[in-house]
Amino acid sequence: MRRVRRLALQYGLVVLAALLLNFVLPRLAAGDPIDYLMPPESSPLVTPEQREAILASYDLDGSNTEQFVTYIKNLTSGDLGVSIRTGQPVRDVVVGRLGWSVLLVGVAVAASTVVGVLLGFAAGWRRGTKRDIVLLSGVLAVDALPAFFVGLMLLLTFSVKLDWFPVYGAVAAADISGWARVTDVARRLVLPASTLVLAGAGSIFVASRSALVSELGEDYVFMARAKGLNDRAVRRHAQRNALLPVSTAVLLGFSTLVGAATVVETVFSYPGLGSLAFDSVLARDYPVLQGVFLLLALIAIGANFLNDLLYPRLDPRVKDIG
Amino acid sequence: MARSTKVVASIGGVFIALVLLAAVFAPMLAEHPPTETTGLPFEEPSANHPLGTDDLGRDLWSQLLFGARVSLSVGLIAAVIATALGTGVALVAGYRGGTIDAVLMRIVDLVLSMPFLVLVLVLVTYFGRGLSVTIALIAGVLWARPARLLRGQVLKVKEFEHVVAAEAMGASLWRILGRHVLPRLTPLLSSQFVRAAAVAVIVQSGIAFLGLGDPGSVSWGATLFFANNSSVILTDAWKWWILPPGFALTILIVGFAFVGYAAEEWADPRLTGYGYRRGMRRTLPPHPAAPAGEGESLVVRDLSVHYETEPPVLAVTSVHLRTRKSRILGIVGESGSGKSTMAMAVAGLLGPPGRIVEGEVVLGDTDLRRLGRVGLTKLRGRRFAVVPQAAMSLLDPIVTIRRQVAESALMTHADGKKRASELLSRVGIPVDRHDAYPHELSGGMRQRVVIAMAIANQPELLIADEPTTGLDVVTQRELLDLLDRLRTELDMDILIISHDLRMVGGIADDLAIMYAGRIVEMGDAAEILRSPGHPYTELLLNAFPPVLGPRRPPVPIPGDPPDLSQVESGCRFAPRCPKMVDVCEETVPEQFPVACHLVVT
Numbered sequence: 001m002r003r004v005r006r007l008a009l010q011y012g013l014v015v016l017a018a019l020l021l022n023f024v025l026p027r028l029a030a031g032d033p034i035d036y037l038m039p040p041e042s043s044p045l046v047t048p049e050q051r052e053a054i055l056a057s058y059d060l061d062g063s064n065t066e067q068f069v070t071y072i073k074n075l076t077s078g079d080l081g082v083s084i085r086t087g088q089p090v091r092d093v094v095v096g097r098l099g100w101s102v103l104l105v106g107v108a109v110a111a112s113t114v115v116g117v118l119l120g121f122a123a124g125w126r127r128g129t130k131r132d133i134v135l136l137s138g139v140l141a142v143d144a145l146p147a148f149f150v151g152l153m154l155l156l157t158f159s160v161k162l163d164w165f166p167v168y169g170a171v172a173a174a175d176i177s178g179w180a181r182v183t184d185v186a187r188r189l190v191l192p193a194s195t196l197v198l199a200g201a202g203s204i205f206v207a208s209r210s211a212l213v214s215e216l217g218e219d220y221v222f223m224a225r226a227k228g229l230n231d232r233a234v235r236r237h238a239q240r241n242a243l244l245p246v247s248t249a250v251l252l253g254f255s256t257l258v259g260a261a262t263v264v265e266t267v268f269s270y271p272g273l274g275s276l277a278f279d280s281v282l283a284r285d286y287p288v289l290q291g292v293f294l295l296l297a298l299i300a301i302g303a304n305f306l307n308d309l310l311y312p313r314l315d316p317r318v319k320d321i322g
Numbered sequence: 323m324a325r326s327t328k329v330v331a332s333i334g335g336v337f338i339a340l341v342l343l344a345a346v347f348a349p350m351l352a353e354h355p356p357t358e359t360t361g362l363p364f365e366e367p368s369a370n371h372p373l374g375t376d377d378l379g380r381d382l383w384s385q386l387l388f389g390a391r392v393s394l395s396v397g398l399i400a401a402v403i404a405t406a407l408g409t410g411v412a413l414v415a416g417y418r419g420g421t422i423d424a425v426l427m428r429i430v431d432l433v434l435s436m437p438f439l440v441l442v443l444v445l446v447t448y449f450g451r452g453l454s455v456t457i458a459l460i461a462g463v464l465w466a467r468p469a470r471l472l473r474g475q476v477l478k479v480k481e482f483e484h485v486v487a488a489e490a491m492g493a494s495l496w497r498i499l500g501r502h503v504l505p506r507l508t509p510l511l512s513s514q515f516v517r518a519a520a521v522a523v524i525v526q527s528g529i530a531f532l533g534l535g536d537p538g539s540v541s542w543g544a545t546l547f548f549a550n551n552s553s554v555i556l557t558d559a560w561k562w563w564i565l566p567p568g569f570a571l572t573i574l575i576v577g578f579a580f581v582g583y584a585a586e587e588w589a590d591p592r593l594t595g596y597g598y599r600r601g602m603r604r605t606l607p608p609h610p611a612a613p614a615g616e617g618e619s620l621v622v623r624d625l626s627v628h629y630e631t632e633p634p635v636l637a638v639t640s641v642h643l644r645t646r647k648s649r650i651l652g653i654v655g656e657s658g659s660g661k662s663t664m665a666m667a668v669a670g671l672l673g674p675p676g677r678i679v680e681g682e683v684v685l686g687d688t689d690l691r692r693l694g695r696v697g698l699t700k701l702r703g704r705r706f707a708v709v710p711q712a713a714m715s716l717l718d719p720i721v722t723i724r725r726q727v728a729e730s731a732l733m734t735h736a737d738g739k740k741r742a743s744e745l746l747s748r749v750g751i752p753v754d755r756h757d758a759y760p761h762e763l764s765g766g767m768r769q770r771v772v773i774a775m776a777i778a779n780q781p782e783l784l785i786a787d788e789p790t791t792g793l794d795v796v797t798q799r800e801l802l803d804l805l806d807r808l809r810t811e812l813d814m815d816i817l818i819i820s821h822d823l824r825m826v827g828g829i830a831d832d833l834a835i836m837y838a839g840r841i842v843e844m845g846d847a848a849e850i851l852r853s854p855g856h857p858y859t860e861l862l863l864n865a866f867p868p869v870l871g872p873r874r875p876p877v878p879i880p881g882d883p884p885d886l887s888q889v890e891s892g893c894r895f896a897p898r899c900p901k902m903v904d905v906c907e908e909t910v911p912e913q914f915p916v917a918c919h920l921v922v923t
Contacts, residue, residue: 301432
């Protein structure tokens, strides 16, 4: 329990730092804030009175400290501001996209973990053999393919040439429902998710392989052989231990995948947070951009927190260190 | 470094070199400038435009070559800045520790858990799209990973003796960091550098692909941005517009990834080492071995084991050995005498590069060497059991001891858990500790658990390799008493290996003295302790004075053991032997019962 409380405190500070960062970054940008709040063609036409009014409506009129206090106050009440582009509340815009991102990245994280760990363990167990070298160099090479290039190639092959999957979007139309909707969503998920798996499985593969190879050199593995266990049982001992470092790699891979999703969502016009961030950049819709950034930061921090919290379940030694 | 890694590293090196060549010779190889309209839009490949033109009529071949410059410089410059920054943070955090460390590491965690690309994307929006700004922003995000890993290494290096000594002598902080700490970080530093370069290239190309790159410079990501904008995948132009820059990026990133992997292996020697265990070939004697004689259980005949390194090490040479039913055979020798190698070879646990080159191993009427790997595994833990060296770390750290013992017991018992508890109680582990994890037990307790696993299936023979090393004298005594008791209760014979002649002599019925891969004397334990036959045994006895009786200082044996990579040309002990005569240097003495020319049999 003490461990949990200490972790919660530490992560509370991290969340605060993220909030501060999100508050400070836009204010570090050069130029008049008004340029960031209006379409570029209309901002030179603003009169000083209008300027005051606009700044006040975005809570940008007080001192930095006052602004920060207002910012935090608004956040706690769930107010993330208003989209410049559409006038909708940022919270609604962001939350509307969140589901698709969770689906896409969630499927990709799960699949790349399974693929990466299975292949990594297979290669690590047979370290130094031809199979290992082929797997290792193959995976490193695939991992090196830029996500957008993979996405374009998959799109080209499976949508344009073979016509197996739809080219565009996450769901055909809002009015289909029931089973038809599920299959449609699944079909449209295949290519973007595969792209992310190809982009993300590599690092998990390398981590799993390295972890297993290190564990295989440990004394307890020798003991497992000495006590007469067959290969399968020996391997099970080593793999369970090797999963500990892999769990950290999965976590780091998660943030990489969220980043890669930005590009992939753009290639496949997938309506997730990544493409929202990108659209907001192009439209200079800074309140939305800030909202996306904050949400992604909170998700990443939450994932870290969860990992730290659950780690003792994997490794009994951690409990005592606390 | 493993040979396979070298192959991977050189492929990576060649790939990076290719990109480097393209970057250097771009102006010579490309006829047209990359950013100017030199043809019609969407031209197909021709002699004038080898890869055609883009939507603005710019030469794609030229863009491909000049793009190498951007990617390469982004990768390298961002990596230099990021690793330098990371190293600085790591040194300060790791070396200073305390609050500074805690604060810095929390910042590192925050940066690490942020999605790179999104962070850079946001930053680019706020700070501008120029190439140098992009590089700075990428470096500003990438430093966290090297910082975290290097800090761990700094913490380790800080405790090294020479660093502590330099500190004690009052060396300045900069001197300590520069001269002692930094060199130790080099392997990890270089692997992190290459990794950072790869990520930097990926991130920069991603940003350019989104159309947020430096508008003034040519890059592969930007070329792909224009291709994507022109819906090139719907036409044939993808072959010359998308594939070349896509593969160019891949080649560079693969190059970095391959070199980076090799560097990682350099940084972590645990990743090298010998490969898969089935690696060594087996050479069998031409005829099946004769079964063990009356009253004997394990019989080893003419066993030789080599380590097939360069040069090969003749670790065990022509060893003859036997254990007798319900008796304890002690094998004694200095470290490096080949006693462990011999025992592991007998048990079929010798990993590469060790290899049995000759000899027979028989347990009762079973020829162990003819069983093969799988057959031997089926016997191990059942008919014979092994307690390996290094007892402190022999147990799986994340499995309770009862489950680990049950795993052994299940081989012959239906109710593994119940049997495991019986076994643990039998070796003296209190019931309330049966569900403990290994790290919750003392060294002596852990060794008892290992013994419990070994006796789980009532083996005929127990091979114990230095079972008490690293434990205090009282615990050593207790463990030996336990083994002695189990021997009687379970009616098994024990082969116990030790460097401590007196201690093993206390419980062994028979003794074999090993020196430089050979058994120099074998016989009744009490007899050998009373009147040693071989000069080496005599000196060994003087080196371990009796615990009881008049106090004598231990007398170390002068000289060093011989180099086992040399083929012997006489008695191996001759150079250190006080009784050496001419014949000792010319002829190798026979083993039994005393391998010495001076002892007449």
